[in-house]
Amino acid sequence: MSNTATLNLDGKIYEFDTGIGTENEKYIDMAHLRSKTGYITLDPGFGNTGSCFSSITYVEGAKGILQHRGYPIEELAEKATFVEVAYLVIYGKLPSENELMNFSAGLKEHAPLHTNLEHHFSGFPKSAPPMAILSAMLNLVACFHPEVLEVTSDGEDFDKTATLLLSKVRTIAAFAYRMAAGKPINHPNPNRGYCGNFLHMMFSDPYQEFQVSPIVEKALNLFLILHADHEQNCSTSTVRVVGSSRANLFSSVAAGVCALWGPLHGGANAAVIAMLQDIKSSGRKPEYYIEKAKDKNDPFKLMGFGHRVYKNFDPRALILKKQVHKLLDELHINDELLDISRELEEATLKDDFFISRNLYPNVDFYSGILLRAIGIPLNMYTVMFAIGRMPGWIANWKELLDHKQRISRPRQIYTGENKRRYTSLIER
Ligand code: ACO
Numbered sequence: 001m002s003n004t005a006t007l008n009l010d011g012k013i014y015e016f017d018t019g020i021g022t023e024n025e026k027y028i029d030m031a032h033l034r035s036k037t038g039y040i041t042l043d044p045g046f047g048n049t050g051s052c053f054s055s056i057t058y059v060e061g062a063k064g065i066l067q068h069r070g071y072p073i074e075e076l077a078e079k080a081t082f083v084e085v086a087y088l089v090i091y092g093k094l095p096s097e098n099e100l101m102n103f104s105a106g107l108k109e110h111a112p113l114h115t116n117l118e119h120h121f122s123g124f125p126k127s128a129p130p131m132a133i134l135s136a137m138l139n140l141v142a143c144f145h146p147e148v149l150e151v152t153s154d155g156e157d158f159d160k161t162a163t164l165l166l167s168k169v170r171t172i173a174a175f176a177y178r179m180a181a182g183k184p185i186n187h188p189n190p191n192r193g194y195c196g197n198f199l200h201m202m203f204s205d206p207y208q209e210f211q212v213s214p215i216v217e218k219a220l221n222l223f224l225i226l227h228a229d230h231e232q233n234c235s236t237s238t239v240r241v242v243g244s245s246r247a248n249l250f251s252s253v254a255a256g257v258c259a260l261w262g263p264l265h266g267g268a269n270a271a272v273i274a275m276l277q278d279i280k281s282s283g284r285k286p287e288y289y290i291e292k293a294k295d296k297n298d299p300f301k302l303m304g305f306g307h308r309v310y311k312n313f314d315p316r317a318l319i320l321k322k323q324v325h326k327l328l329d330e331l332h333i334n335d336e337l338l339d340i341s342r343e344l345e346e347a348t349l350k351d352d353f354f355i356s357r358n359l360y361p362n363v364d365f366y367s368g369i370l371l372r373a374i375g376i377p378l379n380m381y382t383v384m385f386a387i388g389r390m391p392g393w394i395a396n397w398k399e400l401l402d403h404k405q406r407i408s409r410p411r412q413i414y415t416g417e418n419k420r421r422y423t424s425l426i427e428r
Pocket of ligand 1: 045217263264265267268300302303304305306307308309344357358363364386
């Protein structure tokens with residue numbers, strides 16, 4: 001097979017290198033297209049543009065494959081803990097017993113927030129969306145630890161910055177919830193594991209420490225693993241774009257939180273539940289919503305359906321669907337929204353519009369039902385996604401520095417006015 005691609009443009013022949021990734025993904029290296037030809041590639045939404053080389057996560061949409069550092073998501077979901085997966089995603093290997101012990105010790109050590117930070121939470125209005133608080137507080141936390149503002153992707157400084165972020169994000173999230181709910185904050189308990197500690201900070205009362213059920217802890221662990229990374233999605237690309245200017249990890253990730261917030265991305269998990277609740281309260285059949293989603297004059301979309309990359313099934317949705325049923329059985333919960341989601345999914349998968357466009361349930365379709373079952377309030381769903389996605393954001397930020405990635409600076413095709421003269425106010 002030839003290792004160059006030939007482009008015939010304006011009567012001239014140009015050659016470009018081609019290459020292949022470890023899972024046989026093929027590419028044409030167009031980095032010098034403009035300097036060679038004067039043309040640029042146009043690809044709004046970057047559906048067809050590789051922005052980097054990466055060895056973190058492999059996704060093959062047509063076959064529903066998701067692997068972190070080579071390990072299939074199905075195996076990680078069944079056998080690993082979130083802390084192990086976080087280590088794997090960030091450092092590229094499963095931790096040894098000793099490495100895991102040190103990593104976990106760092107997470108415990110960095111869980112508390114500086115006391116002076118606490119009153120900042122009460123500065124937010126009660127109605128402040130927790131995603132706004134999370135993004136703002138990530139930048140603020142960094143100010144209390146000036147050493148994390150250093151931009152370094154290896155050695156002890158990086159290890160500390162990464163562990164500090166992974167640990168404190170839980171505390172920020174739980175404090176944001178407690179403050180908004182008008183409840184006293186719960187400081188982290190070093191005797192608890194990553195998920196148990198978060199649940200304690202969310203749900204303990206001053207006089208009664210929350211009894212974390214192993215079933216609930218396991219479900220949260222699974223949720224976080226399924227969100228750990230997903231290659232160059234909107235929020236991860238944002239983290240990389242911001243990080244490419246050599247912005248520090250906390251600021252890069254704070255930008256990632258904002259990108260995740262939107263309903264077309266991480267915000268879909270809360271939007272799905274809002275949609276199911278709407279179906280329930282309206283008393284309408286799911287078919288009504290399906291027709292609405294198909295109507296080109298209606299902005300409504302079926303939330304939790306469709307994916308830029310997965311065109312057959314989202315492996316995370318399959319795992320979640322199975323686990324959600326199991327969880328609800330184990331907790332003896334009868335959630336009408338689960339029945340509605342099942343009906344909606346069945347009706348959608350029979351509909352030609354959705355079949356012909358390869359639109360299937362994505363990870364967000366079932367994750368809200370899991371979060372509901374473990375008692376997480378709706379406005380915290382996307383924050384939960386952000387906690388889960390932290391290892392992926394950290395790993396991508398580290399990788400771009402390791403690879404000395406150039407600053408991100410896409411081009412555009414200008415379609416505005418041609419040069420014109422300024423007219424004074426009186427002449428306009
Ligand atoms: N409901 C109705 N129609 C849909 C939906 C949907 N959920 N998703 C896609 N379509 C239609 C589009 O209108 C388009 O139709 P057309 O070909 O007639 O114009 C076609 O399917 C292709 O969709 P695109 O919008 O081009 O797909 P894209 O890759 O740009 O967007 C996205 C993917 C954003 C996920 C989209 O499917 C969507 O908005 N889904 C709902 C929101 C959602 O669930 N987001 C979570 C994604 S997973 C995650 O971020 C973790």
